[in-house]
Amino acid sequence: MKLRARLTLVAVAVTVAAIAIIIITAYRNVSPLVAAQVDRGLADRADTVLALLDTGAALPVRPDTTEQLLDADGTVRPLTPGRNPLPVNDSDREVARTGQGSTETNVDIGETAYGVLTTARPGGGAVMIGQNYAEVDRIDNEFLWRTAALTLVAVAAAALISWLAIGRILRPMRRLAHATQRITTTRDLSTVLPEAGNDEVGELTRDFNSMLAALRFSRAQQQRLVEDASHELRTPLTSVRGSAELLQRARGKLGPEDETQVLATLVQEAKALDALIAELVELATDQHTAESPAEVDLADLAQERAERSRRRTGRTITVHLENPATRTARPQALARCIDNLLDNAAKYSPLDTEIDLRVHACRLTVRDRGPGIDPAAQRAVFDRFYRADRTRATPGSGLGLAIVHDIVTAHGGTVFAANHPGGGAEVGFELPTSDRPSSLPPVSALGDDSAVR
Known part of the structure; x- marks a missing residue:
């Protein structure tokens, strides 16, 4: 996988993680508030029902609540005709019998979940208020679906923006890669890498250009060294060859003095060749x-x-x-x-x-x-x-x-x-008057016009 795709995936993953953290945190913070709001709604409805029962006024009907009276003997009397009665448990009967306290439970009536509040009625008995959670569940599901849809849109937007932005950021890197591939293929060190900005890619490009300049200079100096060395080696080699050919042709006909002189010349030129080759090796290999x-x-x-x-x-x-x-x-x-x-x-x-x-x-x-x-x-x-x-x-x-x-x-x-x-x-x-860093640069035996007297 290319670097651009990997970076885009990382950006998208970070975006998804950030959105998930925000949604989970928000949901966990909002859920208690919704539950508290439902509880307050039940308590307010119970107070309203008790007040209206005392005055004898008609009870306004709400589509999401069911109300009923629970007498002290356990008899249930519905206050909202046509609604399914709320189930009664022992805690509810205890409140109705004593005429004190209240209790809350969650029950299922058919396929609908209800929150039920049973609160004591002054004078005996209790009022039971049940509120179905259908609307709460609807709001909860709608929140989740909308959040999922917004998340998908945000992720798609993040992926697109990241892909375009990373592509623009990596453009100098791609140009640098193409240029280095061309250099590798053609061996043409005269290629100048494209200019870049002042960021890390630009710094890398300038370092590559400096390296190429050093390689160009090194190649030129190597060629010059070979040319100069071949020229310098030719003279002693010619002398050695001439002396050897002279001895070969003479085959013992030279006088002792002449033969001694020719052999001395051979030894002298051989020593010169040995010294020259040793220094050439040191100069070329940076010992x-x-x-x-x-x-x-x-x-x-x-x-x-x-x-x-x-x-x-x-x-x-x-x-x-x-x-x-x-x-x-x-x-x-x-x-x-x-x-x-x-x-x-x-x-x-x-x-x-x-x-x-x-x-x-x-x-x-x-x-x-x-x-x-x-x-x-x-x-x-x-x-x-x-x-x-x-x-x-x-x-x-x-x-x-x-x-x-x-x-x-x-x-x-x-x-x-x-x-x-x-x-x-x-x-x-x-030498410099102050210490250079401990990592001294390599000794370039092919350096600027190096030589000898």
Whole structure:
């Protein structure tokens, strides 16, 4: 069953329940009032009959009542000729014999129900007044039939109004469903979902549009990554193939020095391919997205990564701390950022120079003593596979700073690159000055122009 029909049924059910509650409550409240009114009518008729008997005046006849006298000896004398006599019980005879009190009973005469009031008559005996309930039953039945008819009309009106109103409310949802079905069928992510209002459906539509925009961007970046990766892989593969073919053709004819050089080239290019593929895999699979955020002390993390880099490279790395901050972040992701920055600095710094790692609040900067960065390329160094002309001979894939860019951007931070006045380059990142929510967004390895120096 469709949502519109289900919601209409719910609305109708609520309407029926509300009407039923109102009718039952009203009926229960009115019934005692009707019964009380009937009792007062019997008492008033009895008073009238007693008064007229004392004066000897004629008793006016009512179509819904029967009156009779009950003597002290139990003799019944009708006061309304032509009417069936009212049945007499022991309670009635006791009232007539004592000439005191009154009693009320309900009896059936033929197929008609009567309410009977027996009240003592001054001087002895009693007067019995019987009122049939035919009119009361008629009014009661008419009330029930009219209520049922009005209920049916109200339910039909509620169903129609609910169906139309819910259809109008769900119209944006239907448009959204049709649009998403078209996207699912055609795989066309360029489809823009229809505009909606400011309600929950409108919010859902805007969220879907944002998701589609992210998917379009991701698809475009994936395509670009594949194109760039195929281009970058072609060079080392060509070198490996050429060296292998040379060895195949030579078949032992190369001199030892030449053969050693060719094998060294093979090993070097194989290592380059291995490093490039590893970074491509990390860039494309977002290895750190499953990592849970935690409190990260930037000072401790910087010192830890600096010590690791010293052991690996043997370089002198000096850490400067100025009011370092603690932030909620993915620890391993930030550690990878610092490792990449230190590796980048070690690559471009002469062996006998030191590397500076500085942490100031939420800003981390790594300075090398290399040739610096062309001002025109200071933004491009974060593009994937970017290699400046003067650094193309330097080992590397051009992906290290791309990974830094993606991770930092996912944490809501920014990256930067500049030349130091004293020489060399400064590359780093800055995290937000306040903690982001603990549910950090995924690290998009295909993010905005991510890359490397």
